[in-house]
Amino acid sequence: MSGPFIKGSIRRRLLLSLLAGAAVLTVIVYLVMQSVARQVAEESQDNVLTASALSILDSARSAGGLVHVDLPYAALSMLDSVTDERVFYAIRLGEEFLSGYADLPAAEGSRPTAPAFRSTTFLGEEVRIATVRRSVSTDLGQKWLTVSVAQTLAGKKRTLARFNRTSLGIGAGFFLVSVLLSAVISRSATQPLHRLTASVSRRGPTDLRPVAAPVPSEMAPLVSSLNSLMARLRTSLSRSEDFIAEAAHRVRTPLAIVRTKAEVALRRSGDDATRAALREMIHAIDDSSRTAGQLLDHAMVTFRLDTLLREKIDLAQLTRDSIKRLHPLSDMKEIDIAAGRMDSVTVQGDAILLQNALQNVFDNAVKYTPNGARVTVDVSATARGARIDIRDTGPGFPATEMARITERFQRGENAEGVVGSGLGLTIVREVVEAHGGQMTLSNNPGGGACVTLQFPQS
Amino acid sequence: MRHPAISPVLTIAFAVCATWIAGTLHAFEIEDHARFGDPGAAREIRIISTADITFFEPMIAAFLSANPEVTVDYTVASSTELSGAVTNAANQFDVVISSAMDLQTKLANDGRAMRHQSDVTEMLPDWAVWNDMLFAFTQEPATIILSKTALGALPVPQSRHDLINLLRQHPDRFRGKVGTYDIRQSGLGYLFATQDTRASETYWRLTEVMGRLGARLYCCSSEMIDAVKSGELLIAYNVLGSYAANRSDRDEFAIVLPTDFTTVMLRTAMIPENAPAPDLAAAFVDHLLQMAHGPQARPLTHTDINLTQLGTALNRIRIGPGLLVFLDQLKRRAFLAEWENAIEQN
The missing domain is CATH 3.30.450 (Beta-Lactamase)
Structure with missing residues (x-):
């Protein structure tokens, strides 16, 4: 910036x-x-x-x-x-x-x-x-x-x-005192500005509440403008989130109908060219409906982040549940997704959000690894809290794009041909950070990607 | 009637070789003249002074031993002649030394003196320097000189009061045998007299008593001392103590510092504003002051005259514009008239 x-x-x-x-x-x-x-x-x-x-x-x-x-x-x-x-x-x-x-x-x-x-x-x-x-x-x-x-x-x-010397001394003393007073005055005069700056910069990335701390009258117009700007921003943000969620929701149902129709047509058609076209169509529809799903997820995450729940969550249990839910998909690709080390550790947070985040990571792992690969999930207690490591035996992250890949709608170069929206890791990162944690992307020494989610002590 | 004392004009002619040097010096009466040091020296310092050569010679010798490349030209003149000579810009001197504090003050006050400041002048006591122009290097008291032999069993008077009583009690003994300055002729005598009147009314009483005794009047201290020595006088009043004490025959008379108050004259040096060699002049004045006030000060006058024993009786004449008062023509005329009234009673 x-x-x-x-x-x-x-x-x-x-x-x-x-x-x-x-x-x-x-x-x-x-x-x-x-x-x-x-x-x-x-x-x-x-x-x-x-x-x-x-x-x-x-x-x-x-x-x-x-x-x-x-x-x-x-x-x-x-x-x-x-x-x-x-x-x-x-x-x-x-x-x-x-x-x-x-x-x-x-x-x-x-x-x-x-x-x-x-x-x-x-x-x-x-x-x-x-x-x-x-x-x-x-x-x-x-x-x-x-x-x-x-x-x-x-x-x-x-x-x-003699008097000249005296008055020079008095003048110098007077000036010196003035300098000190000026320094103090100018510092104290700009103090409210610093306080406002500090209070604004201390805010979280999504905190758009109006400034409520008392400010001097000269700064009132600035703060009012700031507050009204933030209010407009908030309205505009929530409106666009609502719009996206609404749009995704409305797009999903017709897409499902179109997919069903396409599958029926595929089953009925005997022409190879038509079948191929229909398969591509279904693939594109999957892609779109997945994106719509993730947009909805994202909207949900954004909404829940505004009012984050703080309940005690057993991280190991949550992970096991998520793995279990993934089984239909992983089985389809013959990917072995296994719970490795499972320390009993609790964090405070929103279980639905965390589950959603984990699912997105697993989803990615399944999606970007070839058939027959292996995904290992470890939950471990650390000195500073808890961490979850998700390792796969796939191609790994391209080294040059590690930083960019978690931004919204950004996908890795190796993602071509895979259904995805580029929202997955963005959601994960937002959720982890909302819980005061950190997401780190790396590659295993022996090949394959590793996603590490760290959470602070509850 | 005034006693026919030695005529002042005659005295000068008698005592010194009155010389007129035309051309180099402009029309003033020189009493004595001498040159010291290497005659072929590159530089010359010209001094005009009221002090006798013998009185001043040691000072010059010490200066020359420290500054061998200089010749000292030393001219002696009476204080009035000296004052007139310095006032005439055609005469050029480097150092002016005079016992006439009032005339020196007038010269400095009139802007004839150059200001001089140095490490030496910094250390001078306040009374010894005026306006960075006048520098005092001696303190010479006005004393009473008495003949030891002629006084007999009579007590030596220690104050003016004693002296008045003595004269009153033995008028016949002292008639025509007391002497003092003719203040109309002597600048120093006038200075002593005027300062006496400032200090006490006793002076007028004493002058009247002396007047009644037919006091003899003199031009100079040395004349009075000689007169006491020869028996012409028994008592001389307001004699410059330094002259008396510096004589080799000083044991033949008594020198009294009056205990009521002793007027002390300061001999002063100044550098004229038109000095041809102001640097040498400054060096000489510093040398003079160092010898008079410095840590190794050698008293110019005999140690018999111990001014420190005087205590509060020490009446040191203050250099300053107050001295101009009695130089004022109106004031002087009035003072002399009063004095003549007192001293000439017969």
């Missing part, structure tokens, strides 16, 4: 979608953390710079129309307390530069009294500048005293680098 055309996998798709989602989330979390960290670091740097600038501004005294600025030591040393930083400052009164670094630009804010900040490059390094202003009175009236303090970014960068 060829496998289904597979394109993609729900589980993989689910897993990939979850992972993609997790990756996107991880990146977003990482970026958000970065941006928050940057803001916090910048804010704290701005606060320190503002404090420094304000402490300088506060030290300014206006005396006698002149402005004195007494730069506090801490104003600059506080900017260097945690990490080594380069620090710049500029003090201006109006447009006039008073002290510090004349080139240091001031940050311009929206309101003159609120601290203003800017980032720029000064003397070859990135700096953050805070500027504060205060109005002071001078000889020339009110003027803005402006203090700008700038600091390099070593501490901020170090904080950010």
Whole structure:
């Protein structure tokens, strides 16, 4: 049987979608953390710079129309307390530069009294500048005293680098947990599918009952379709079985009438050509009625298999009975059919079916062996149950067709000229397998066919 | 009235051979100059320093024995001249060594220094390195130098408080016999004075007392030590202890590390951003630091000066932008005015 055309996998798709989602989330979390960290670091740097600038501004005294600025030591040393930083400052009164670094630009804010900040490059390094202003009175009236303090970014960068490592760790951890969760989720999400698959594949070949196990709502349409498909299949199967049985039944009676008429005509006819034709006719009618009989048997077997009986059967007794029933036929061909080893062993099953199976095997043995041959039947108890071996001294199975021969309507190459439908071994196999057993075809080392039926312990 | 102490300008002319080298160096006053090592060596390292040649020679000799293929060109200049020389980009030096921590800090802060990181700088204590630009390789305390002979039976003062009491109790004995830095002239004196005021108000009281006694003002530590030795001074305040301890005649005067607090200056080295041979400069700085901080560190100053005994009194000047505060023109003007007020009372 060829496998289904597979394109993609729900589980993989689910897993990939979850992972993609997790990756996107991880990146977003990482970026958000970065941006928050940057803001916090910048804010704290701005606060320190503002404090420094304000402490300088506060030290300014206006005396006698002149402005004195007494730069506090801490104003600059506080900017260097945690990490080594380069620090710049500029003090201006109006447009006039008073002290510090004349080139240091001031940050311009929206309101003159609120601290203003800017980032720029000064003397070859990135700096953050805070500027504060205060109005002071001078000889020339009110003027803005402006203090700008700038600091390099070593501490901020170090904080950010540390935070970066932390957030990378958190991101990686988050992603790892997401991967594990995704694996678990995708597995559990496809679990019902696996359960359904398992329950369907566990079924026997003829089990067409609807699926009754509970399934998730998403799978309900699938299961409904499956159930309805199986119901239709069952209906269709039983209809065709019924049709075949009906047809065989209806064909058998007319065939019997035609056979009787043909025999009467044969007895009456004196013309050799006519007699030969009539004999061929009878042979063909036999063939047809046998096929019809086996079709009926098969229909019966199929029906009984649906509701297999489980009664204790003495296999040896059953075998003896079957041999006895065969005697008229075997005697006709002068075939000696003999019960060999007869262990007393019981199996559970349907006696009618088993008898039918045995009869089919014997029938075959009688049919395909030449006159005067010998058929031996052994019933033996084995470690795992029971087995029946039917050996003949006929031509044996053609080696190349051993596998094919048990299929429906398949006959061996050596079957030409023998009345048969090709259903016999099919019935045997179905019955044995329905009982949990196995049918094996082989050839005897000394020639002749061997059919082995194995049954499990009851 | 201010005492006619030796004029600072004269002092420089007297103490060192003031040389002007035109052409190679751009307009700054050189106090001394020397070359070490094989004169035909392929490579040269140019050092500008405030330290006397004799003070620094062992360091250079050790470097040369490890790097024989190098010549060391050593220029001595005052801290202000040195700072000006390094600021002028036309002058090219590989290593700048100065005792003026504030000026060195300003140079580095202004972006004149190259960052340097190595295994050696990694092991430095935090106080000895700033921004990977400035590296401290000595710790030199500001001390009180007293004449042993002239003090007689009087107890040797161990703190500024003791010193103030001593001066107050014997004003006649010490009148005109106490000396300290003229902080208007000496960068190091200014640094010590400003750091003293940060640590305690005692400095102002002491300065006023010294001012009332007609304190004599000097440009340099060695001048003060000489003055104490000659009997011109009985007490000199804020003398660089390393200079005093390294002299062969150090037994002739007492060196006191004040127990209230001892200001400790760090001599620092930096590599200018325009250094012609930065690799040699880095090697030299590492060598310097290894000798100062490494496992086989040889103290540059005499073992008499044991800073570890100071404990909490150790007031090590912190390298950093705080030092820029007293370089501020407004701040400096105000500080000098206050100081002049205190020291010039007669």
